[in-house]
Amino acid sequence: MKICFVTEYFPKSGGLEIKGGAEVAAFNEAFYLSKNNEITVLTSYEEGMKKEANIGNIKFIGCGKKEIILKKDHLKIDYLS
Numbered sequence: 001m002k003i004c005f006v007t008e009y010f011p012k013s014g015g016l017e018i019k020g021g022a023e024v025a026a027f028n029e030a031f032y033l034s035k036n037n038e039i040t041v042l043t044s045y046e047e048g049m050k051k052e053a054n055i056g057n058i059k060f061i062g063c064g065k066k067e068i069i070l071k072k073d074h075l076k077i078d079y080l081s
Helices: 021-033
Strands: 002-006 038-046 050-056 058-070 075-077
Touching: 002 021, 002 075
Parallel strands: 002 038, 038 058
Antiparallel strands: 050 058, 058 075
């Protein structure tokens, strides 16, 4: 079966950078389902990530505007690519 997840929060590479619980939940569900299904994840695009990549059997695609997150000041700035 082909399954598509649409989520803003998902690890952005095989390094599994996790920032919070939403990413953990989305990844664990996609990972479990990828054992017997074809999984594609549409997720937010962040600066420095590849537009398309795989984590194991999970294909993810970065969509939308680039996001730069300034962690020091907790500001989020969006701009068009």
